[in-house]
Amino acid sequence: MSAFLTQYAFLIIPIIKIAILVFIVLTVDAYLTWIERKVIAHIQARWGPHRVGPHGLLQPLADGVKFIFKEDPLPAHVDKVAYFLAPFITLMLALTSLAVIPFGPQQFTVFGYRTGIGIAEVNISLMVLFAITALAVYGVALAGWASNSKYSLLGGLRSSAQMISYELALTLSVVGVLLIAGSFSLREIIVKQTNPHLGFLGWNFFGFSSETVGFTQIIGFLCFYIAAIAETNRVPFDLPEAESELVAGFHTEYASMKFAMFFIAEYTSMITISCLATILFFGGWLSPFPTTPFWHFTYYLPSVILIPLGLWVIFDGMRYETVFGRIVLPGVGSVMVAIGAALIVFPVVNDNIQGVFWFLAKVFTFLFIYVWMRGTLPRFRYDQLMSFGWKFLLPVSIANVILTSAVILWRMH
Amino acid sequence: MSAALVIFFALAALAVIGAISLILQREPIHSALSLIVVMVALAGLFLLMGAEFVAAVQIIVYGGAIMVLFVFVIMLLNAGEEERTNFSKLASYAGIPFALVVTGFIAAAIVHSSSALPAAMPKGTLTDTRTLSTLLFSDFVYPFELTSFLILVAILGAIVLAQREN
Amino acid sequence: MVPTNYYLILSAILFGLGIIAFVFKRNIIAIFMAIELMLNAVNLAFVAFSQSLGKVDGEVFVLFVIVVAAAEAAVGLGIIIMTARTRRTLNVERADLLKL
Numbered sequence: 001m002s003a004f005l006t007q008y009a010f011l012i013i014p015i016i017k018i019a020i021l022v023f024i025v026l027t028v029d030a031y032l033t034w035i036e037r038k039v040i041a042h043i044q045a046r047w048g049p050h051r052v053g054p055h056g057l058l059q060p061l062a063d064g065v066k067f068i069f070k071e072d073p074l075p076a077h078v079d080k081v082a083y084f085l086a087p088f089i090t091l092m093l094a095l096t097s098l099a100v101i102p103f104g105p106q107q108f109t110v111f112g113y114r115t116g117i118g119i120a121e122v123n124i125s126l127m128v129l130f131a132i133t134a135l136a137v138y139g140v141a142l143a144g145w146a147s148n149s150k151y152s153l154l155g156g157l158r159s160s161a162q163m164i165s166y167e168l169a170l171t172l173s174v175v176g177v178l179l180i181a182g183s184f185s186l187r188e189i190i191v192k193q194t195n196p197h198l199g200f201l202g203w204n205f206f207g208f209s210s211e212t213v214g215f216t217q218i219i220g221f222l223c224f225y226i227a228a229i230a231e232t233n234r235v236p237f238d239l240p241e242a243e244s245e246l247v248a249g250f251h252t253e254y255a256s257m258k259f260a261m262f263f264i265a266e267y268t269s270m271i272t273i274s275c276l277a278t279i280l281f282f283g284g285w286l287s288p289f290p291t292t293p294f295w296h297f298t299y300y301l302p303s304v305i306l307i308p309l310g311l312w313v314i315f316d317g318m319r320y321e322t323v324f325g326r327i328v329l330p331g332v333g334s335v336m337v338a339i340g341a342a343l344i345v346f347p348v349v350n351d352n353i354q355g356v357f358w359f360l361a362k363v364f365t366f367l368f369i370y371v372w373m374r375g376t377l378p379r380f381r382y383d384q385l386m387s388f389g390w391k392f393l394l395p396v397s398i399a400n401v402i403l404t405s406a407v408i409l410w411r412m413h
Numbered sequence: 414m415s416a417a418l419v420i421f422f423a424l425a426a427l428a429v430i431g432a433i434s435l436i437l438q439r440e441p442i443h444s445a446l447s448l449i450v451v452m453v454a455l456a457g458l459f460l461l462m463g464a465e466f467v468a469a470v471q472i473i474v475y476g477g478a479i480m481v482l483f484v485f486v487i488m489l490l491n492a493g494e495e496e497r498t499n500f501s502k503l504a505s506y507a508g509i510p511f512a513l514v515v516t517g518f519i520a521a522a523i524v525h526s527s528s529a530l531p532a533a534m535p536k537g538t539l540t541d542t543r544t545l546s547t548l549l550f551s552d553f554v555y556p557f558e559l560t561s562f563l564i565l566v567a568i569l570g571a572i573v574l575a576q577r578e579n
Numbered sequence: 580m581v582p583t584n585y586y587l588i589l590s591a592i593l594f595g596l597g598i599i600a601f602v603f604k605r606n607i608i609a610i611f612m613a614i615e616l617m618l619n620a621v622n623l624a625f626v627a628f629s630q631s632l633g634k635v636d637g638e639v640f641v642l643f644v645i646v647v648a649a650a651e652a653a654v655g656l657g658i659i660i661m662t663a664r665t666r667r668t669l670n671v672e673r674a675d676l677l678k679l
Contacts, residue, residue, distance in 0.1 A: 081443060082442065082443075085446070123465060123539065124465050124469055127466070128469065130473055131469050131472035131473050131477065133477075134477025135472065135477055137477065137481050138449070138481070138484070157485075161485075421585060425585075425589045429596070432593055432596040435600055435609075435612060436603065436604070441606050441669075444604075448612050448615060452619060455619055458586070458589075458623060462630045463630060464629070464630065464638050467642065470642060471622070474649060475615075475619070475649075479648065482652055482653065483611070483612065483615075483652070483656070486608065486656045486660060489660070490608075490660065492606060508602050508603065509599060509603075512595055512599045512602065513599075515595060516591055516595025520588045524584060524588070540630075540635055540638060544635050545638055556643060560650075563646070563647065564650050567650035567653045567654050571657040573657075574660070575657050575660055
């Protein structure tokens with residue numbers, strides 16, 4: 001048994017990790033929709049979903065059940081191959097892009113197979129992500145074409161033209177980071193952003209790394225984030241799928257399960273872009289505090305956040321209106337308090353959890369910014385969108401590359 | 414049957430099926446999708462040979478830009494099914510055997526001259542991107558600058574060609 | 580490992596299929612796609628040789644082939660759009676105005 005596991009460990013262990021990651025990502029997707037609806041609602045001075053479970057927490061479950069039970073129509077005169085292929089491609093690419101993202105710094109050996117916290121450790125993980133972004137255009141273009149409907153075709157062509165235009169700015173804005181790190185591997189890029197004495201100032205956003213010659217990548221980060229929002233078709237660049245403009249753009253003719261695939265793919269690509277933004281510009285799993293032994297007390301920050309939060313959830317749950325809320329919320333809260341206490345009691349676990357904790361904190365910050373922008377900003381008109389991408393963002397990205405390479409060359413001599 | 418050989422045959426079969434599908438499909442958009450399958454299979458084969466940067470560039474540039482251009486042009490021109498015109502019987506009856514003979518001839522020439530190759534077995538090591546870029550910018554810098562000029566000319570040409578008569 | 584011959588034979592097969600597609604398809608865009616298939620087959624041969632000889636020159640040349648194919652696709656599809664607008668058909672057999 002052990003020999004079988006050792007021989008096929010290179011196959012079995014990634015499959016287990018893929019199963020865990022897909023489960024976690026789909027759950028995070030579902031609750032991301034809850035976060036989005038609640039945050040936008042509070043920005044607009046109303047409550048979000050608050051009936052389905054305590055504080056509306058079971059709303060994603062209800063939405064999932066709705067998607068499963070809704071009728072899945074097949075419109076007449078659609079191009080069947082392209083119609084079935086489009087949501088499949090989009091969802092497959094969105095989920096595949098999560099395979100090369102490293103979530104934590106640890107590397108360990110299981111049954112003779114060396115692996116890290118992340119599914120695949122590839123030398124060119126950044127290029128893999130760009131390749132997947134490049135292929136994602138097909139899902140949108142084919143969905144628009146196959147639906148045999150004017151709204152879908154227009155929405156599909158507009159959306160894919162937008163994605164292609166901003167793809168150039170996306171890849172060029174990252175070249176500054178590549179010049180600093182000297183490698184395409186995402187793990188290398190994070191490692192090159194460490195600065196044990198200055199903490200967060202070593203991140204690429206600030207540029208004072210101790211491992212390599214760096215330069216602040218503020219321009220690169222802004223270009224990257226704006227181009228990434230355009231790539232994922234989110235506000236303020238979501239004209240192709242805006243409900244008031246083009247019915248629903250390229251996914252007008254899709255219902256129920258196929259629409260759920262587009263939906264999940266959009267939120268998953270949001271998560272991927274947030275992960276990329278933290279890895280490339282904000283230090284990935286690095287803590288913002290310096291890591292000299294004096295600062296080791298900051299390792300208790302996860303517990304310091306979790307325990308009061310858990311106590312607040314318990315007290316809120318005890319005063320909740322429905323009986324279900326009065327049972328579930330204190331349960332969730334006590335689990336949070338227990339985890340926080342366990343982190344204090346077992347320092348071994350606490351040391352290992354630091355990387356993943358900071359990574360998730362930063363990713364959720366970027367997801368919150370995504371949602372915040374959706375609640376706040378109006379959307380671009382299509383010609384404004386295209387001229388912004390070609391006439392402003394692309395030249396600024398190229399200027400960032402030239403500036404970064406000039407500064408690096410100057411500082412290396 | 415090592416793992417590399419299994420993966421090679423799977424990707425090679427995928428590429429050949431994609432190429433045959435390119436020939437047999439009647440709608441140009443399905444031919445374009447088959448060609449994308451061929452390109453992704455070839456990118457997988459490049460990865461198997463250790464050329465990781467070339468595999469990524471193949472997907473990004475070929476699969477993500479050139480084929481998107483093809484798909485856009487097909488959608489723009491609304492290219493429908495191919496018509497069935499029978500202008501030449503000779504082409505359809507003598508053409509396919511002739512093409513297969515040409516292919517077989519090339520394949521036989523390769524197999525017969527295999528002893529002339531210095532190393533018949535690939536080493537299986539990953540090509541460092543740094544080696545590739547050093548070579549590109551030192552020995553091949555002149556063709557590199559020429560291709561940048563070529564792309565500029567192509568962009569200008571495409572813009573001029575695609576304008577409507579005003 | 581996989582012997583180099585296997586890659587070269589696969590490249591020859593893809594090239595032959597590209598020739599068949601080039602000769603037999605009547606849609607001008609499909610013929611153009613057959614040209615891209617032939618270029619891809621040649622790329623495969625380049626990388627196979629580069630790998631077996633241990634030099635990286637083959638891979639550099641593949642980058643050039645990809646760039647030239649991109650330029651050619653852009654200009655060629657521009658020409659196709661122009662001719663399709665004037666002729667209103669994409670069938671190459673209808674482009675016989677100079678025929679005797």
